[in-house]
Amino acid sequence: MESLEGWLASRGQGHDPLAEQHRWALLPPGKLLRPVLLMESAAAVGGSIEQVRPVATGFELMHAGSLIHDDIIDGDEVRRGREATHCRYGVDRAVVGADALFFAVFATLGECRRRGVPDRLIADATAVIAEAGLRITRGATLELDLSGTLHDDTDAYLEVARLKTAALLRAACRTGAVLAGATAEQTAALTEFGEALGIAFQIRDDLLPYGRERRPGTRTETAAAGKPRTSDLRNGRPVLPLLLAHRYGDDAERALLAELLGAGQERSGERSGERATVRAYASQEAGADEESRQERLHQLLERTGALKAAQHTADTHLDRCREALEALPPSSHRQRLAALAARCHSRRQAGDEGAGR
Amino acid sequence: MESLEGWLASRGQGHDPLAEQHRWALLPPGKLLRPVLLMESAAAVGGSIEQVRPVATGFELMHAGSLIHDDIIDGDEVRRGREATHCRYGVDRAVVGADALFFAVFATLGECRRRGVPDRLIADATAVIAEAGLRITRGATLELDLSGTLHDDTDAYLEVARLKTAALLRAACRTGAVLAGATAEQTAALTEFGEALGIAFQIRDDLLPYGRERRPGTRTETAAAGKPRTSDLRNGRPVLPLLLAHRYGDDAERALLAELLGAGQERSGERSGERATVRAYASQEAGADEESRQERLHQLLERTGALKAAQHTADTHLDRCREALEALPPSSHRQRLAALAARCHSRRQAGDEGAGR
Numbered sequence: 001m002e003s004l005e006g007w008l009a010s011r012g013q014g015h016d017p018l019a020e021q022h023r024w025a026l027l028p029p030g031k032l033l034r035p036v037l038l039m040e041s042a043a044a045v046g047g048s049i050e051q052v053r054p055v056a057t058g059f060e061l062m063h064a065g066s067l068i069h070d071d072i073i074d075g076d077e078v079r080r081g082r083e084a085t086h087c088r089y090g091v092d093r094a095v096v097g098a099d100a101l102f103f104a105v106f107a108t109l110g111e112c113r114r115r116g117v118p119d120r121l122i123a124d125a126t127a128v129i130a131e132a133g134l135r136i137t138r139g140a141t142l143e144l145d146l147s148g149t150l151h152d153d154t155d156a157y158l159e160v161a162r163l164k165t166a167a168l169l170r171a172a173c174r175t176g177a178v179l180a181g182a183t184a185e186q187t188a189a190l191t192e193f194g195e196a197l198g199i200a201f202q203i204r205d206d207l208l209p210y211g212r213e214r215r216p217g218t219r220t221e222t223a224a225a226g227k228p229r230t231s232d233l234r235n236g237r238p239v240l241p242l243l244l245a246h247r248y249g250d251d252a253e254r255a256l257l258a259e260l261l262g263a264g265q266e267r268s269g270e271r272s273g274e275r276a277t278v279r280a281y282a283s284q285e286a287g288a289d290e291e292s293r294q295e296r297l298h299q300l301l302e303r304t305g306a307l308k309a310a311q312h313t314a315d316t317h318l319d320r321c322r323e324a325l326e327a328l329p330p331s332s333h334r335q336r337l338a339a340l341a342a343r344c345h346s347r348r349q350a351g352d353e354g355a356g357r
Numbered sequence: 358m359e360s361l362e363g364w365l366a367s368r369g370q371g372h373d374p375l376a377e378q379h380r381w382a383l384l385p386p387g388k389l390l391r392p393v394l395l396m397e398s399a400a401a402v403g404g405s406i407e408q409v410r411p412v413a414t415g416f417e418l419m420h421a422g423s424l425i426h427d428d429i430i431d432g433d434e435v436r437r438g439r440e441a442t443h444c445r446y447g448v449d450r451a452v453v454g455a456d457a458l459f460f461a462v463f464a465t466l467g468e469c470r471r472r473g474v475p476d477r478l479i480a481d482a483t484a485v486i487a488e489a490g491l492r493i494t495r496g497a498t499l500e501l502d503l504s505g506t507l508h509d510d511t512d513a514y515l516e517v518a519r520l521k522t523a524a525l526l527r528a529a530c531r532t533g534a535v536l537a538g539a540t541a542e543q544t545a546a547l548t549e550f551g552e553a554l555g556i557a558f559q560i561r562d563d564l565l566p567y568g569r570e571r572r573p574g575t576r577t578e579t580a581a582a583g584k585p586r587t588s589d590l591r592n593g594r595p596v597l598p599l600l601l602a603h604r605y606g607d608d609a610e611r612a613l614l615a616e617l618l619g620a621g622q623e624r625s626g627e628r629s630g631e632r633a634t635v636r637a638y639a640s641q642e643a644g645a646d647e648e649s650r651q652e653r654l655h656q657l658l659e660r661t662g663a664l665k666a667a668q669h670t671a672d673t674h675l676d677r678c679r680e681a682l683e684a685l686p687p688s689s690h691r692q693r694l695a696a697l698a699a700r701c702h703s704r705r706q707a708g709d710e711g712a713g714r
Contacts, residue, residue: 017498069456073449092430095452096497099426102459103490110484119476126483127467133460140453141374 004029007057007104021097025064025085034059034168037197037340038176041190044333047180051115055125055179058108059172062129065101066136066168068094073140074237105129117179124178132171139163143237150238150258152247154313157240158199165205166198173197189327193337196320200344203314206239210298210307240313244306253304260297318344361386364414364461378454382421382442391416391525394554394697395533398547401690404537408472412482412536415465416529419486422458423493423525425451430497431594462486474536481535489528496520500594507595507615509604511670514597515556522562523555530554546684550694553677557701560671563596567655567664597670601663610661617654675701 004026011019035056042052070076071084072091078084086094106126113122143160146153173194177187245257301307321341328334361383368376392413399409427433428441429448435441443451463483470479500517503510530551534544602614658664678698685691 017495017502069452072452092501093498095426095429096494096501099456099459100491100494102456103487103494106463106483106487107491109480110487113480119480122480122483123466123470123476126463126479130460130463130467134457134464137453137457137460138374141450144449144453145374 004057004060007061007108018093018097018100021085021089021093022064022101024088025068025097025101026060029060030080032060033201033340034063034172037169037194037337038172040333040336040340041173041176041194042180043176044190044328044331044337045177045180045182045186047176047182048116051112051117052176052179054108054111054115055105055129055175056172058105058129059168059175061101061108062105062133063168065098065104068098068101070140073144102133112179118181121179121181125175128171128174128178132167135163135167139165139167146238148238150242150246150261152243154240154243154247157238157243158313161199161202162195165202166195169198169201170194185327189324193321193324193341196317196324197341197344200314200317200321200341203240203310203317204344207241207307207310207314209294210241210301240310241301241306244309245301245304248304248306248309249300253300256296256300260293260300314344318342361414361417364418364465375450375454375457378442378446378450379421379458381445382425382454382458383417386417387437389417390558390697391420391529394526394551394694395529397690397693397697398530398533398551399537400533401547401685401688401694402534402537402539402543404533404539405473408469408474409533409536411465411468411472412462412486412532413529415462415486416525416532418458418465419462419490420525422455422461425455425458427497430501459490469536475538478536478538482532485528485532485535489524492520492524496522496524503595505595507599507603507618509600511597511600511604514595514600515670518556518559519552522559523552526555526558527551542684546681550678550681550698553674553681554698554701557671557674557678557698560597560667560674561701564598564664564667564671566651567598567658598658598663598667601666602658602661605661605663605666606657610657613653613657617650617657671701675699 008019008023008026035053038056038059039049039052043049067079068085071079072086072094076084077087085097089097106129109122109125109129112125113119139160139162142156143164146156146160170191171194173190174187177190182190242257242261246254249257318341322338325334325338365376365380365383392410395413395416396406396409400406424436425442428436429443429451433441434444442454446454463486466479466482466486469482470476496517496519499513500521503513503517527548528551530547531544534547539547599614599618603611606614675698679695682691682695682698
């Protein structure tokens with residue numbers, strides 16, 4: 001099993017009623033950030049890329065599963081520029097389809113084993129992946145708890161980013177290290193690298209709708225998720241720039257912020273206490289209205305210094321990344337890990353890359 | 358980690374926003390059929406119950422997770438005699454809450470390892486559990502594909518039962534065998550036992566609403582799931598007795614069957630193509646009406662010989678169970694496994710036990 005294509009093909013024993021859905025969710029592939037992190041981490045400590053490749057693919061499966069459930073929860077209808085899985089196959093099938101991808105990542109460890117990874121390391125990796133899954137679900141729940149409230153609590157935001165987004169990047173790096181038989185020090189360094197990178201990426205993703213290259217009045221999508229860039233406005237997710245604007249703004253600015261967000265959520269339609277009703281929301285007029293609100297929001301974030309402060313927080317985590325890598329021996333693989341982090345550094349490049357939430 | 362209580366308590370590092378939901382879904386415990394199967398299987402081949410106890414608990418977590426997603430998909434609002442998890446905590450939280458339980462089962466393997474199970478066997482068990490998860494999701498999807506159509510295809514029904522219900526019982530027995538270091542022959546026998554038992558239990562569960570001890574006109578619940586016994590009628594699931602009535606019935610009987618089921622599904626309310634709307638359905642009048650339809654359905658199943666034929670199919674699988682156990686050395690544990698299967702044998706005892714779907 002060499003790749004996503006390979007994984008999809010390898011499931012051919014008998015009819016698999018989920019095959020088509022999984023193909024939809026997985027192909028064409030995204031940036032494969034987690035597989036790349038896992039393989040480069042293994043190689044950076046002297047491990048074999050070929051031996052860990054199956055579980056590297058497995059991390060993309062787990063990531064895809066988690067996006068499917070996220071989109072159900074957020075009521076997001078677009079993913080990577082096309083219909084979200086639950087819109088195409090129905091919520092029922094998407095719920096179980098994602099479950100299958102969670103089990104699949106553990107199944108891929110069997111192939112690493114057949115390629116010669118010792119049982120001890122397979123058992124270690126099983127624990128790492130299970131722990132990551134538990135963190136992600138805690139993060140997603142915490143996010144639901146915080147959703148829809150504007151507060152000053154950036155610690156809570158960072159905790160969600162650490163648990164929900166960073167957990168899988170952290171686990172990808174850690175699994176690569178573990179399966180390659182890295183020392184405890186190297187494993188800790190790669191774990192730290194992955195977690196800090198994940199937090200930085202999450203902040204960067206949340207800054208994407210406010211990137212400098214965006215042209216006012218253009219209805220664009222963020223490159224990261226292929227989602228409408230007004231998504232935050234609509235789903236009430238208290239992302240870092242909004243929290244910082246709330247913290248730094250004066251009374252009038254806070255009031256404006258609440259108004260812009262309130263109107264956004266009202267627009268988003270019948271989000272009941274029970275669940276987000278999946279609903280098309282695309283009339284031309286509403287779109288223009290939303291764009292204008294998004295524009296005013298952008299100006300407010302700029303004026304309060306929230307955008308700058310959020311970027312600064314991301315940079316702090318990127319510094320952690322750089323420091324962590326110093327524990328590894330110099331190599332082209334360490335360089336590639338450093339380059340992945342560096343790409344996150346400059347806002348000018350926002351839009352090229354993303355954690356793919 | 359000794360038990361469900363122990364597992365819930367062991368998660369105390371920091372606030373876990375899912376703890377309350379998991380407590381709701383897991384306690385008070387059900388019959389713990391899967392943990393019992395796993396531990397008795399291990400002991401029947403000479404293994405240590407203490408070493409496998411953590412993952413035995415893990416199987417109950419996985420089972421609970423799968424019930425949570427099932428109830429969301431089926432729109433069932435009652436489980437074990439009380440509010441289903443998604444009704445109490447909302448669909449969004451229930452989706453991720455169940456995901457956490459899927460990851461948790463793999464995490465419990467770490468505790469078996471600390472209790473001395475060799476890494477090789479931990480890696481084997483990881484593969485068994487991952488495979489079971491994949492089967493369950495395939496079975497659930499196949500069931501969705503078949504849902505709402507009355508056909509003669511009992512093979513498809515049995516395939517759903519094998520994949521969706523039997524996979525976890527099969528995996529519980531197989532995991533017990535594997536972790537105890539059983540021979541290949543013993544492992545195969547326990548795997549066969551678990552699968553056949555699972556299929557028999559599913560048929561028995563589907564027969565429960567038509568058990569002899571039921572009194573006409575009484576609004577009862579099946580003991581297995583604490584669900585209203587008219588649930589099949591409402592969710593359009595083509596269970597074995599209905600398929601057999603369709604096969605054996607004459608034209609008039611088939612027409613009556615379709616009418617009774619059609620009315621049932623109509624009643625069940627707005628089940629859109631996209632997803633079942635969670636909706637209270639409990640008015641006194643509708644209930645009485647439904648009970649009378651259920652009664653006519655029962656008579657039809659009796660008249661066409663469908664109930665007898667379904668019980669016969671279950672018995673065939675229980676024979677497989679008995680034969681499989683012959684490959685194991687005689688012991689009190691083998692006896693207890695045989696007793697679990699025997700309890701399924703007689704319709705008079707329907708209501709005492711169930712696969713807990």
